[in-house]
Amino acid sequence: xxxxxxxxxxxxxxxxxxxxxxxxxxxxxxxxxxxxxxxxxxxxxxxxxxxxxxxxxxxxxxxxxxxxxxxxxxxxxxxxxxxxxxxxxxxxxxxxxxxxxxxxxxxxxxxxxxxxxxxxxxxxxxxxxxxxxxxxxxxxxxxxxxxxxxxxxxxxxxxxxxxxxxxxxxxxxxxxxxxxxxxxxxxxxxxxxxxxxxxxxxxxxxxxxxxxxxxxxxxxxxxxxxxxxxxxxxxxxxxxxxxxxxxxxxxxxxxxxxxxxxxxxxxxxxxxxxxxxxxxxxxxxxxxxxxxxxxx
Amino acid sequence: xxxxxxxxxxxxxxxxxxxxxxxxxxxxxxxxxxxxxxxxxxxxxxxxxxxxxxxxxxxxxxxxxxxxxxxxxxxxxxxxxxxxxxxxxxxxxxxxxxxxxxxxxxxxxxxxxxxxxxxxxxxxxxxxxxxxxxxxxxxxxxxxxxxxxxxxxxxxxxxxxxxxxxxxxxxxxxxxxxxxxxxxxxxxxxxxxxxxxxxxxxxxxxxxxxxxxxxxxxxxxxxxxxxxxxxxxxxxxxxxxxxxxxxxxxxx
Numbered sequence: 001x002x003x004x005x006x007x008x009x010x011x012x013x014x015x016x017x018x019x020x021x022x023x024x025x026x027x028x029x030x031x032x033x034x035x036x037x038x039x040x041x042x043x044x045x046x047x048x049x050x051x052x053x054x055x056x057x058x059x060x061x062x063x064x065x066x067x068x069x070x071x072x073x074x075x076x077x078x079x080x081x082x083x084x085x086x087x088x089x090x091x092x093x094x095x096x097x098x099x100x101x102x103x104x105x106x107x108x109x110x111x112x113x114x115x116x117x118x119x120x121x122x123x124x125x126x127x128x129x130x131x132x133x134x135x136x137x138x139x140x141x142x143x144x145x146x147x148x149x150x151x152x153x154x155x156x157x158x159x160x161x162x163x164x165x166x167x168x169x170x171x172x173x174x175x176x177x178x179x180x181x182x183x184x185x186x187x188x189x190x191x192x193x194x195x196x197x198x199x200x201x202x203x204x205x206x207x208x209x210x211x212x213x214x215x216x217x218x219x220x221x222x223x224x225x226x227x228x229x230x231x232x233x234x235x236x237x238x239x240x241x242x243x244x245x246x247x248x249x250x251x252x253x254x255x256x257x258x259x260x261x262x263x264x265x266x267x268x269x270x271x272x273x274x275x276x277x278x279x280x281x282x283x284x285x286x287x288x289x290x291x292x293x294x295x296x
Numbered sequence: 297x298x299x300x301x302x303x304x305x306x307x308x309x310x311x312x313x314x315x316x317x318x319x320x321x322x323x324x325x326x327x328x329x330x331x332x333x334x335x336x337x338x339x340x341x342x343x344x345x346x347x348x349x350x351x352x353x354x355x356x357x358x359x360x361x362x363x364x365x366x367x368x369x370x371x372x373x374x375x376x377x378x379x380x381x382x383x384x385x386x387x388x389x390x391x392x393x394x395x396x397x398x399x400x401x402x403x404x405x406x407x408x409x410x411x412x413x414x415x416x417x418x419x420x421x422x423x424x425x426x427x428x429x430x431x432x433x434x435x436x437x438x439x440x441x442x443x444x445x446x447x448x449x450x451x452x453x454x455x456x457x458x459x460x461x462x463x464x465x466x467x468x469x470x471x472x473x474x475x476x477x478x479x480x481x482x483x484x485x486x487x488x489x490x491x492x493x494x495x496x497x498x499x500x501x502x503x504x505x506x507x508x509x510x511x512x513x514x515x516x517x518x519x520x521x522x523x524x525x526x527x528x529x530x531x532x533x534x535x536x537x538x539x540x541x542x543x544x545x546x547x548x
Binding site for chain 2: 098173175179183184
């Protein structure tokens with residue numbers, strides 16, 4: 001080997017290594033920046049105010065509880081809506097649809113993931129919100145439920161494609177074994193294939209949830225943005241405000257370095273930590289896929 | 297000769313236009329062990345899977361000819377496939393216990409078939425485990441997880457699981473390929489016992505095994521049935537040159 005090849009090898013691998021590590025570095029820097037900007041909150045806002053139920057920044061009331069609960073309500077409702085639909089779609093695409101239909105459906109579902117959220121938000125505002133108002137007879141169509149519907153639609157491509165991969169990874173021999181014992185196709189799917197793919201399906205839910213909780217534009221446009229505590233069950237059908245929407249709506253008009261500014265960053269930290277833990281919860285399932293053996 | 301249990305008539309089969317079986321005809325006698333043997337890619341497994349219609353879900357395939365079970369065409373319209381598969385059980389190369397306990401594994405099929413009576417299920421468990429030569433080893437731990445068994449025990453559990461449905465025919469695709477000689481011996485003994493009640497078709501994992509268990513043997517080569525005769529004869533005095541070459545180890 002000549003000296004030159006040797007050097008270019010070294011150079012290329014060094015560049016790739018730097019690029020690879022810088023990704024991790026950037027995440028670290030982002031978190032550091034968030035901490036730096038959000039940490040002053042600790043000295044400026046007492047904890048019982050920060051975790052209070054009232055969000056009125058103009059009156060120095062920075063209770064993030066309605067925002068946190070708003071985010072959780074919208075996200076959970078979205079997952080509850082998206083999960084059965086997503087898993088059923090994945091089962092249809094992988095187990096039931098004939099080859100040609102699968103070839104059409106798979107790319108179509110992936111295209112769904114590429115629709116800009118502001119377009120979906122626009123669609124939600126002009127079509128979905130009036131529909132919700134009229135069919136549910138609520139005062140306004142801009143509700144947590146409307147947001148959940150949109151988010152469910154947005155999480156669907158993620159859930160379908162991850163769940164479909166999980167079903168695909170179930171060895172054919174499992175299906176054979178169940179069918180050979182006289183199970184019907186439905187019994188095979190429901191009792192053997194789906195349970196065998198459950199870790200992957202769990203990952204799909206977690207990733208869908210991560211997508212939903214971080215989504216901003218669409219929820220900002222359709223949830224009505226009223227920071228009220230969702231204390232009763234029908235709160236789902238009333239306006240709500242999420243953490244992401246709060247940051248997006250208020251960051252532009254807040255004085256840099258003010259308490260309000262720091263609080264918005266603190267919300268960002270909370271959001272960061274939340275998504276981190278959701279992804280962490282999905283991680284074991286993702287890694288388990290690589291060393292999948294028999295049924296567990 | 298008695299009425300054949302299975303009659304295969306002029307079966308041809310192709311995947312994506314590539315022929316896998318060419319005009320196969322043979323008859324399987326009841327309460328015997330019939331062996332399908334030959335080099336890989338000869339169509340043995342394909343034919344086995346056709347007998348309980350396991351290839352139904354495989355796309356782009358083409359089947360010609362008929363397979364009759366007790367004189368009934370199993371590919372005729374209106375045949376209940378689940379019902380057929382309960383009559384024609386199958387055991388695969390890799391033991392594949394379902395999640396759950398030994399007992400749950402054995403009663404999986406009967407429960408799907410609608411057996412709910414607990415005493416009946418207990419009876420089925422004991423009978424099928426006994427027939428699979430596993431009962432004595434596991435009777436005290438029926439409620440422990442099936443995955444805790446050894447490979448040989450798992451495979452006999454899978455046989456028991458198939459027998460629990462009281463099939464008429466049992467198909468086995470290299471059931472001992474992953475097992476040590478002692479476990480293999482036990483499985484073969486279980487098959488000899490089981491043939492009193494069932495008709496068995498087995499793809500052995502070696503010629504020695506074929507010779508040990510065969511009442512009848514069919515030699516497959518590249519999708520064709522070369523020779524089909526009583527087991528002892530085909531291994532000692534093969535008629536076809538190709539069969540002779542294979543059983544004497546000149547190729548394969």
